[in-house]
Amino acid sequence: QHHQATRKIIYQEFFLYQWRLQAALKQHETEPGIQIHYDNDQLKTWISHLPYELTQAQKQVVNEICRDLMAQHPMRRMVQGDVGSGKTLVAFLAILASLSGGFQSALMAPTEILAKQHAQSFNQLFASMGMEAALLTSAMTAKAKQAVLDGLANGQIQVVIGTHALIQETVQFKQLGLVIIDEQHRFGVGQRQALVDKNDKIAVNLLQMTATPIPRSLAMTLYGEMHVSTIDQLPKGRQPITTHWLKEDQLEELEDHVAQELEAGHQVYYVLPLIESSEHLEQIENVLEVAERLADRFPNFKVDVLHGQLNKEEQEAVMDRFKQNQVQILVATTMVEVGVDVPNATIMVIQSAERFGLAQLHQLRGRVGRSQLASYCYLIGSPTTEQGKERLKIMVDHQDGFLISREDLKIRGMGDLMGRSQSGLPEFHYANLIEDEKILTVARKDVQDLLKHPERLSEAEWQALNQWSQTQAIEV
Incomplete structure (x- = not known):
């Protein structure tokens, strides 16, 4: 009985929310x-x-x-x-x-x-x-x-x-x-x-x-x-990106592989997490310190840095140099996360990987593997929580962004993944977008059917539905 009642409430929340969205879409189409x-x-x-x-x-x-x-x-x-x-x-x-x-x-x-x-x-x-x-x-x-x-x-x-x-x-x-x-x-x-x-x-x-x-x-x-x-398909010839999870004390193995890729004429991203603004200066020092260490370790190759303290012109200039292969190792904060396309880059190193969400890790990994060249992602991290360990394990085991985002949703919830203020995501009282996905699918189909066959509802029912869907206690 209780189970049925709960399902009914969840269905109602989804139905009214879907009604509001789909009625707006239908209206838009006129x-x-x-x-x-x-x-x-x-x-x-x-x-x-x-x-x-x-x-x-x-x-x-x-x-x-x-x-x-x-x-x-x-x-x-x-x-x-x-x-x-x-x-x-x-x-x-x-x-x-x-x-x-x-x-x-x-x-x-x-x-x-x-x-x-x-x-x-x-x-x-x-x-x-x-x-x-x-x-x-x-x-x-x-x-x-x-x-x-x-x-x-x-x-x-x-x-x-x-x-x-x-x-x-x-x-x-x-x-x-x-x-x-x-x-x-x-x-x-x-x-x-x-x-x-x-x-x-x-x-x-x-x-x-x-x-x-x-x-x-x-x-x-x-x-x-x-x-x-x-x-949901990748272009022909793209190879899966080999992903390794290393602890802080295994960096020697990583540096040997970086040396091999550099010698082969390829390029490397080295990404550090974006730290809270109170630690901003410390982070810049951190970026510069890592860049210095890599410059010492690979003296025949050019290392450059990209971070938020640089003005736009400087950021542009650094990215251009990396794209032209005048710079072989780019040490950066997460500014390279989205869209930057350098097909010659074959290694992505992510330091303190446990500080990143799964969606962000997947985005960063996607900066390599953008050509037919074999590519690699190294996650360096020592997570202390089970959740942190689980995230890095998912990254090593999976390449599919849709699957990864589903796991991320389970761990963090929809609002955190999409950014609640930007996504306009509803706060349901009982329904859960992930756990109750099957009920959501049924509710959406029922709304579609009703909007296709308006004769199934009386004038009074239409009005009531439109009023309910507008006043429904969903905080957006």
């Missing part, structure tokens, strides 16, 4: 949006000129996006994929589709390093096909910035990639059709909306991307007011 009649043959030709083949998962997601662009209502799609699964390429192809239909596109990234990298990658891939992306960041000179602003306003610039500099009032578009937000959880809701609102005449198409893969059923709950696409 809004007029920018219809982009892209040139399918042109897009296929561009894809055939790419230096590599798309995975099946990438093809499917590109198709889903293209269907959305053609629809009469604005696209609201979330693309989630494991580290290195090729989300950025999918975003680029969405931009090309928009381009072929005569519309401008804007891609917003959370850091200058990432924005710059995206712009370089886009231009390397598509310059030969006669396409170019402009870069817009706050670090640019006033003159360079003005040239981009003019080009966007008069329509001569069709593609812009930038940081939150894109949401400033001075940025105006002639005909914006597509907005892409990379690492969407790094931006506030208001910042994301500000870019979408750049076209004040009619709703633009919005594509958001996240590299924190979560199980699909949870993604559909978390991003319930959006359609979710999942890229």
Whole structure:
């Protein structure tokens, strides 16, 4: 009896929450949006000129996006994929589709390093096909910035990639059709909306991307007011990253392997945890100390440091040197966590690994293994708790980001993984998103069925449901 009653309460919480999300999505789908009649043959030709083949998962997601662009209502799609699964390429192809239909596109990234990298990658891939992306960041000179602003306003610039500099009032578009937000959880809701609102005449198409893969059923709950696409395949030729867990006293074994990789012409990341701000100076000393030790140990190779005390220009310069292989060992705080792409780097060392969450460890590990080269991740840590030991063991045993995030959710809970303030995650009184996933799936399907067959409910029931779902005691 008690079990049945509990299930009923959990189901009710999920049902009302799902009702609210899905009713919003349905409502959204009645809004007029920018219809982009892209040139399918042109897009296929561009894809055939790419230096590599798309995975099946990438093809499917590109198709889903293209269907959305053609629809009469604005696209609201979330693309989630494991580290290195090729989300950025999918975003680029969405931009090309928009381009072929005569519309401008804007891609917003959370850091200058990432924005710059995206712009370089886009231009390397598509310059030969006669396409170019402009870069817009706050670090640019006033003159360079003005040239981009003019080009966007008069329509001569069709593609812009930038940081939150894109949401400033001075940025105006002639005909914006597509907005892409990379690492969407790094931006506030208001910042994301500000870019979408750049076209004040009619709703633009919005594509958001996240590299924190979560199980699909949870993604559909978390991003319930959006359609979710999942890229769950890695490009051909990628090898699993061999992961080792070492104690502090086993560093000699690690350094021998680092020496081998350096001699082979490869590069190394050495990451230290971000320490509380009160210990900030101590951390910088720590980074410099480790860099000095590595410089002594590997005198024939160049060591450089990357940390939060450097200004943006210095950070950019360090990353550029590493990308050009002028620096072989990069000692850094977690600033290299997301998106930085240096295919020649084959070793990731993470010091005090027990201080990191699983999702973060997986992100950091994903900075290597970005080419056909065999790659390695070394977790250095002496966790004192069972939970800490369990985390490092999961990393050694598993490569699949979806599985890792599920384990992380069990250990830390959804709010900690996604960042509660950014995720808009509900606090249920009885229901648990992880443990009660089966009930959640049933509730979501029931809501879908009812919204598809509105005749099953009376007018009074519709009104009651809408009122309940709005007043339901779910704190977001």
